[in-house]
Amino acid sequence: MLNPQWLRSFIALVDTGSFTRAAERLALTQAAVSQHIAHLEEALGQLLIRRPRQIELTPAGRALLDYCGQLEGAERQLHARLSDAEADAGEVSLITPGSIGLALYPILLDLQQAHPGLVIRHRFAPDPEARDAVLQSSYELGLVTLKPDDPRLAFEPFIEEPLELIVPAGAQVAGWDDLSRLGFIGHPDGQAMATRLLSRWFPGNPGVRALPVHGFINQIGLILEPVARGLGFTVLPRHARLAFARQEAIRVVAGEASVVDQLWLIHRAEWPLSARAQRVVAQIRQVCTGNRA
Incomplete structure (x- = not known):
């Protein structure tokens, strides 16, 4: 097993970029830090590749840095497991898709304000990243759109999230030509979402790729801004639309056939959720299920 002090010196060196600053951070001599790195090498x-005023990691250095991150995650998980009974204090970590994340984050902040001992760590991420983060114990809780099939994960239905066709408030959409006239506001999942929804609503359409694109944005909280300004339409999950501040400037087009994603709550199957995580889950489920308009 690698000496923990050697690893602390390595992390400090990577963080500061300097043997001198690393030694100052750790209250060690520069010679001691150099010796620790020499033992690791x-x-x-x-x-490391040592250059004037610069330190560059080799592939082995990057692998060691990843290993240090895994150790840190394991230590966080250890502290969390040792304090599972505390419902009002400690860290709660949650990784979710961006749409539902926009709805959840204010709820999490409200909960943290009510219980100042809680520390909320929330990250937006696509399904593969969320699944891997929970498997690696970097996050205790996750939400994903695809039902997991990994036996290491416990999962349960959390909430359904419909896709919505969203247009400027004054726009009328009676057919494909109206969408073509409006133009599409793209985002990273935009074409896939639009294809799933519009193929049901407008069978035989020439396809989303045939629509003129009037903009693209990769920040989910900003996707509806160009729509609100009349620059085009988009397709998003409902919670992304509900989180938009200027509801009066946009409109959801009603359709006969809905496309609904089931979101799944996941956590590691080997141990139960901490009391504080159970509190968070109960709170966000209550608010989300009561906010489906």
């Missing part, structure tokens, strides 16, 4: 191979 003796065990693992060259970790």
Whole structure:
């Protein structure tokens, strides 16, 4: 097992970029930090390329840095598991898709204000990243759109999230030509979402790729801004629309056939949720299920 002090010196060196600053951070001598790095390189191979005023990690150095991150995650999980009974204090970590994340984050902040001992760590991420983060114990809770099939994950239905066709408030959409006239506001999942919804509403349409594109934005909280300004239409999950501040400037087009995603709550199957995580889940479920308009 690698000496923890050697690893602390390595992390400090990577963070500061300097043997001198690393030594100051750790209250050690520069010679001690150099010796710790030399021990690591003796065990693992060259970790650093030393340049004037710059330190560059080798592939082995990057691998060691990843290993240090895994150790840190394991330590967080250990502290969380040792304090599972505390419902009002400690860290709650949650990783979710962006749409539902926009709805959840204010709820999480309200909960943290009511219980100042809680520390909320929330990240927006696509399904593969969320699943891997929970598997690696970087996050205790996750929400994903695809039902997991990994036996290491416990999962349960959390909430359904419909896709919505969203247009400027004054726009009328009676057919494909109206969408073509408005133009599409793209986003990273935009074409896939629009294809799923519009193929049901307008069978035989020439396809989303045939629509003129009037903009693209990769920040989910900003996707509806060009729609509100009359620059085009888009397709988003409902919670992304509900989180938009200027509801009066947009309109949801009604359709006969709905497309609904089931969101799944996941956590590691090997241990139960902490009391504080159970509190968070109960709170966000209550608010989300009561806010479906």
